[in-house]
Amino acid sequence: MKQHVKKPGTKLKAVCVLLIAVAILLGLYRGGRWLETRRNNPEPRGNYQERKANEATVTYDGTVYRQRKNLTSILLMGIDHDSGETGGQADFLQLIVIDDTSRTLKRLSIDRDTMTPITVLGVLGNRSGVRTAQVSLSHGFGDGKEQSCELTAEAVSNLLLGMPVDFYLAMNLDGIAALNDMAGGVTVTLADDFSAQDPAMAQGATLTLHGDQAEIYVRSRRNVGVGTNEARMVRQEQYVAKLFAQLDTQMRSDQSFSGTMFDTLSPYLTTSIGRGRLINVVWLAKDYARQEPLSISGEHRVGSDGFMQFYADEASLYETVLDLFYEEVK
């Protein structure tokens, strides 16, 4: 018969193993608690004076301005792909700045020939540098969609001294007829003769543009009046003012209108703003005070290459940026 004899020290070993196991468990528990509670430590209250000191302010003509908060800037673009290039040109540019604090909606019309630094892409799509050229050309580089729009938003930001462009909404000019008809047609008195394209569009006639007539009115330049982009821009300005006023009335009275508009125009749209967000932004701003569109004054010149250039007046540019993005510190 075998006898089980306990070796000396076995009990001690068991106690040691138990102690180690308890120590490990305790360590794990403490570690877990630390992970749980490390984010619960109270944040320092912060330094109000320091925050105020870091606020973006500028001084102009002896007045101090600080950058407004709660702004949303949306760049509207009308894209012409007629040139056959991949990207096409941003022939119509308007920046909308919505201020949720002062409850205002401001617009800035930008001349497509405004000379500003634009980013150029190489043949493989990589950035090959920045050059000064007409802002509308910025859309010609890239894929004609999001990439081109981002380059134009960047160029507009460059023009506006680095001010942010939060969203873009670009519409191929082929969609102008659909947009016009959604507004119920726009009534204009024709200062120039468009009868070569549509017999009803003779100089001096007052008519409500429908369908393709709107595209003819907005797009035509060659053989119409003096033929300059400046003249076309004035015409576009008048048309867009009426179009926006009519669309605005509908958007203010019907929350679903902007969604319907988005859906109808979606074949022609490239945008960085989602459908839902657009509806919310438009509805929120429905009662905001509207102002007449701003524009930057400057000088039109014909470059040595024979193309039109627009040079923004420095003071006008600065004042426009202040008006749109800054408020006076009182």
Added chain:
Amino acid sequence: MKKFACMLLALLLCLTSVAALAEYTPSKKAADLTKVEVTAENLPADSGFFIRIVNEDETEYQKQLNICEAEVAKLAASDSIEAYFGANVDLKALVAANQMNVFEFKPIIAGNYDVAYGKVTAKMLFSTPYEAGEKVAVMIGLVNENADGTITVDWNAFEGVGIAADQIEAAGSIQVELDAETVLAIQNGIALLAVVSD
């Protein structure tokens, strides 16, 4: 009476010139950022000689555009820029840089050239803002259409340099000298242009 007639004529001329100035001034397109100006050693005044880059909307040159697109795809898929252009060209020495890029790659055509005109100096303006004095390699690719339907391109490298622009619209120009044989080959065949820079 004569004085009055002269004044009337002058007024008419003024009005005509104002009207002409007010006429259609084109707005620039991205393609207009690219152009080539040429001179040659013995170029007659009325030669009509030109070298120019083919733009994407010129459908009459669709074949050249298709070949160019296929070659750009090959370049994009190649291991390196040197690997694409071939080992017989020392691009690093020409460009004086370790890191190289190709920003320009287009079909190129020439017309009304005669070998008697000699060497050609071309000022090429691109959208890329090349700096004055910047060394670049201007690559001229002569396209061979093989009997089996495949395409091969023989690339020749020329030393180009960025030139200072006196006008804002001319920023980004480079200058290159091309030999008569190459210009004739561009005129008589299908040719591509690429610029290798840092």
